[in-house]
Amino acid sequence: MTYNILEKYEMVPTVHLMKIQAPDVAKATKASQFIILRIDETGERIPLTIADFDVVEGSVTIIFQEMGKTTKYLAKLTTDDTLQDFVGPLGCPSEIEKLGTIVLVGGGVGVAPIYPQAKAYRKAGNKVISIIGARSKNLLILEDEMRTQSDEVYITTDDGSKGHHGFVTDIVQNLLEGDEVINRIVAIGPPVMMRAVAGVVEPFDVETLVSLNPIMVDGTGMCGGCRVSIGGETKFACVDGPEFDARKVDFNLMMSRLGLYRSEESEAVEHYESECKSKTGCGDECTCH
């Protein structure tokens, strides 16, 4: 199979948006589900959350950060290219219902998966308070979109270039200590951020969900590579998750498992960069870096 790329642009440095033609996937998608894609025959299968979908247009939008070989290569593709594989929707949809007040926390590229949740919770009649964070102002994504789908929006930057100078957890803490009853918190972002949120909510009695992003292969429950420990029980994040109760997640284990292939990942990037230099000579025409 091949899948057409309908749209593709760099939102902020190293973070890209790509819209893919996949009508059957779009039709079946619900909030918090993800896809797995493979660029070409030699490519790796990588999971990315569905940031948006349009049933009428038959399209699915993903937002990704350049990390290693696959995402760097993906970043170079244009609407003239195609993807060989695009499987989804995968994972359990979030249980979206009318609860009252929902706090959505997105860090870095984690704002992307928060966005469809904001839409869905809003539609179900909830009050949505969003906290979106980035290292710096120029790395902040989807601010306008989040504003249209939230009742309140807080922005945090690590360097103080916009909004609150500090971390998303500072705002979570303030809200929890405030008067407003919070019925659910959903936090998605880098594992360190999710772990920090889990730490902040610990003393409070508020349901808190995180969306885990372990290394995956098939995404259908077949390999067990994505296993995580939740309250001492082993779960497969791709079929039992990706959302889990933040306070039960063994973050240390998950983070260590994410690092398993660090040396192979650098080797893959080196190989990719040397290979494309040799192919194109990296002249003016080169689009590979």
Added chain:
Amino acid sequence: MSLRQTMPTQPADERAHNFNEVALGYTMEQAVSEAKRCIECKNPQCVKGCPVNIDIPAFIKSMKISDFDDAIGKIKETNSLPAICGRVCPQETQCEMYCVLGKKEEPVAIGRLERFCADYEREKGVKPPQRTTSTGKHVAIVGSGPAGLTAASDLAKAGHKVTIFEALHAAGGVLVYGIPEFMLPKDIVQEEVDYIGQFGVDIKPDYVIGRIKTIDELKKEFDAIFIGTGAGLPNFMGIDGENLNGVYSANEFLTRVNLMKAYQFPEYDTPVKKSKRVIVVGGGNVAMDSARCALRLGADEVSIVYRRSDEELPARREEIEHAKEEGIVFRLLMNPVKILGDKNLMVTGAECVNMELGEPDDSGRRRPHEIQGSEHVIDADIIIMAIGTSPNPLIFEGAVGLKASDRGTIIVNESGMTSIEGVCAGGDIVTGAATVISAMGAGKLAAETINEYLDKTNQENAC
């Protein structure tokens, strides 16, 4: 009396370092000599042992006079995957077990002869199959393993339009993600899959039923459905340390190596951990395949840890012998009780106990017991769990009324029909992990049942 022809193989010390096929196949002379051993029984017992009903004496007869074109034609009358069956069928417990020659000497090497004919035709260029006139019916097949492929080819031969939905990006099921290249080269699987495509079967990869569409939805679009989703959910032992870095399920390890071609990393992007010392837990074909892959990736020592003795090893004898020749260490009557790791949560080894065999259990095999105080540590940086798989429950999502057993397998009647009218199932999803040929037999049976069902609905509609 002539002796059974031995299979030429790559020398053990060479093949332990490459992923090329181990068994090289008979030469033409060998094939003809082996064929001549068959005495063409009037009432051939061998056929009973073949779940896809190959007319064994007939195809072997053609081989005797070197008419291999005719031989492969006869095989393909009932089996669309001969190059695969000829390689991975457990012939010793199928057709060959019933061969009359087996009583006094060794049985005719039916599987190897089948492989020879398939390879002969492949080299010459496979004749495309004839298409049948269309019945106007449309059948959905879920899963492209041997069960699904066989059902698809038989249904397409009957003139139905067939669409296969496959969760992965490649068709073949365990044939592509599990069984290693050196046992079953992937381009051979691809060619047999393509052959089935030539019947007009449409294969849709990247399509997870239960997620993108459900069985209930398929029922509205199709006249009948066959479910052949296999038993792909890996089991773990539930012991301490099993989630440490470096512990793989055999499924993950083999999928990375075979489907994703991690042995060609970094030409292929998917990595797999290479290591010095590897432990594989289990004693079946899956364990042997994992161990032999790990060895080929360059490990210094690969050992099989199995809780019973050599005699009970469930793997095919041939594979056990091949593994031994290649230098796989067998630690029998041994079981891991805990997996050990360092502060970075990387595996460092397994704490194991010795076992002894007691009274037979339900399966008739002697039950292993732990020997008190026999705890000891075996160092390892990779541990692969090959202790079985279960059916994946995903298929049941949105399949109202589809009945399952306690083990999670789909319940079918003797014709392969599930609790939902017009929906058949077969292969590992019904039996639990079994064999390629039993899955194919089930696919064949289901195809017959679906044919009858579609005939019946046709007549009903005509009234």
